[in-house]
Amino acid sequence: xxxxxxxxxxxAARRSLLLDITIGVFIGxxxxxxxxxxxxxxxxxLICALILIPWYLIEGGMRAxxxxxxx
Amino acid sequence: MAxxxxxxxxxxxxxxxxxxxxxxxxRARRVLTAACIFCLAVAALSWVPAVMGSRNLGVTVASVExxxxxxxxxIVSEIENWYYTMNEPEKGGPGLKSLPKVGVAQVGAGxxxxxxxxxxxxxxxxxxxxHPKLPGEGVWQKAGxxxxxxxxVLLTTxxxxxxxxxxxxxxxxxxxxxxELAYVPGTAxxxxxxxxxxxxxxxxxxxxxxxxxxxxGFPLETSNAGLIYRxxxxxxMVNGIATVVGYEGGGFNIIxxxxxxxxxxxxxxxxxxxxxxxxxxxLNPNLTDGxxxxxxxxxxxxxxxxxxxxxxxxNLIYAAANYQxxxxxxxxxxxxGAVRAIELDINEDWTSFISYRHPGAGDPxxxxxxxxxxxxxxxxxxxxxFFAVYLRPGQPW
Numbered sequence: 001x002x003x004x005x006x007x008x009x010x011x012a013a014r015r016s017l018l019l020d021i022t023i024g025v026f027i028g029x030x031x032x033x034x035x036x037x038x039x040x041x042x043x044x045x046l047i048c049a050l051i052l053i054p055w056y057l058i059e060g061g062m063r064a065x066x067x068x069x070x071x
Numbered sequence: 072m073a074x075x076x077x078x079x080x081x082x083x084x085x086x087x088x089x090x091x092x093x094x095x096x097x098r099a100r101r102v103l104t105a106a107c108i109f110c111l112a113v114a115a116l117s118w119v120p121a122v123m124g125s126r127n128l129g130v131t132v133a134s135v136e137x138x139x140x141x142x143x144x145x146i147v148s149e150i151e152n153w154y155y156t157m158n159e160p161e162k163g164g165p166g167l168k169s170l171p172k173v174g175v176a177q178v179g180a181g182x183x184x185x186x187x188x189x190x191x192x193x194x195x196x197x198x199x200x201x202h203p204k205l206p207g208e209g210v211w212q213k214a215g216x217x218x219x220x221x222x223x224v225l226l227t228t229x230x231x232x233x234x235x236x237x238x239x240x241x242x243x244x245x246x247x248x249x250x251e252l253a254y255v256p257g258t259a260x261x262x263x264x265x266x267x268x269x270x271x272x273x274x275x276x277x278x279x280x281x282x283x284x285x286x287x288g289f290p291l292e293t294s295n296a297g298l299i300y301r302x303x304x305x306x307x308m309v310n311g312i313a314t315v316v317g318y319e320g321g322g323f324n325i326i327x328x329x330x331x332x333x334x335x336x337x338x339x340x341x342x343x344x345x346x347x348x349x350x351x352x353x354l355n356p357n358l359t360d361g362x363x364x365x366x367x368x369x370x371x372x373x374x375x376x377x378x379x380x381x382x383x384x385x386n387l388i389y390a391a392a393n394y395q396x397x398x399x400x401x402x403x404x405x406x407x408g409a410v411r412a413i414e415l416d417i418n419e420d421w422t423s424f425i426s427y428r429h430p431g432a433g434d435p436x437x438x439x440x441x442x443x444x445x446x447x448x449x450x451x452x453x454x455x456x457f458f459a460v461y462l463r464p465g466q467p468w
Contacts, residue, residue, distance in 0.1 A: 009091065013093075016093065016098070017101070020098055020101045020102045020105060021101075021105045023102050023105070024101070024102045024103065024104065024105020024106040024107075024108075024109060025105060025106070025109045027102065027103075027105075027106040028105070028106040028107075028109035028110045028113070029109070031106065031110060032110065032113060035142060036142030036143075037140075037141035037142020037143065038113060038114050038117050038141045038142070039114070039137060039138040039139070039140065039141025039142050039143035039146075040141070040142045040143050040146065041110045041113070041114055042110065042111065042113075042114025042115075042117075042118060042138070042141075043138060043143055043146055044110075045107050045110035045111040045114060046111065048103065048106075048107040049107055049111060052100070052103065052104055052107060055100075
């Protein structure tokens, strides 16, 4: 089965999202295998989450503000 | 002649806009987010049951313990070292006007007037370090009510460091001729597999003889040392490590282990933890230095510490205090008469000495008021292993 080349922008975005998630899961799996224990993975995962969550929130907030019509 | 001009060809399909490409950094962030969610989900599968299963620990302490047990011990130790160094106490300051009250009565008080009973051995009071001494400082008090002329457990407090006039050390003395020592596994420490684990509390049928309980030393994961339980090796025994040994029949000792990975005759339990901090009446010369103190909070960091010693007559001496280094703790034990001593747990979460004022584990009380764990700690299932001190069979309360 061949993957169609010309796809809609939405389908292309979904495809790229799937690829990114797969790469992410593999990186996570690799980290779990390499780490001294699941505690270490959880600890650094938590630190990453503490950085990423505010980042997404701030970015989302700024985008929402930009979308508001100016009076 | 009419000329026919050809119409421009109509587009057969609407031209699609090329998909907007996501910047590379956003895709990298998305990959990182996916990896992070995956790792956290896997970790949560282990963390949630560990925290839910902790009966007498808060979520924070249970999480730290979980992290320690799952490869995160160096991380926890680093953070603890950093935290305690940042919060180091300052020298000096106003002195205390009184000491916390321990025990029920001074040794000798309320005993028979006739002097017919044979005078039992009692340890000499601890010589105060600071002057003028405070009322009751270093004076042994009976831990139990109505215990008669030979109390099995004595308690006292004293200010152990003139440079820090607010620090109070709590010390307990346990009569080796009247008591026996038992090692009780907790619900999670030592880890599985372990035969005859019990329920992680003082067995109900033993409580009528119970006089004291105290914390049992580092978990095996952090001590990198050995354990013998009920005459069988649970964890490889290491030569040159301080060891609390219990013999069949209830006798006990604190020794520098030299028997390799085998069970010597009559040994019922042996719990190891770091090198001896006092040996042959002298402080270990490496107390201020060295990696031998293990992968835990640095030996020079001031934190809650506890230790167990044995005096020249074979009696146990337990000491605990806040803001102690390994060296200052060893000095407390030495001053109380210990000739050999082992460091037990550190941190306020694990340091507990509980005495019982009445038979049947009645009226339990902590050695120091700052010990925040409940005095009922070892009468309910506890995660960590501990020691229980019982009156020998046939000994009157």
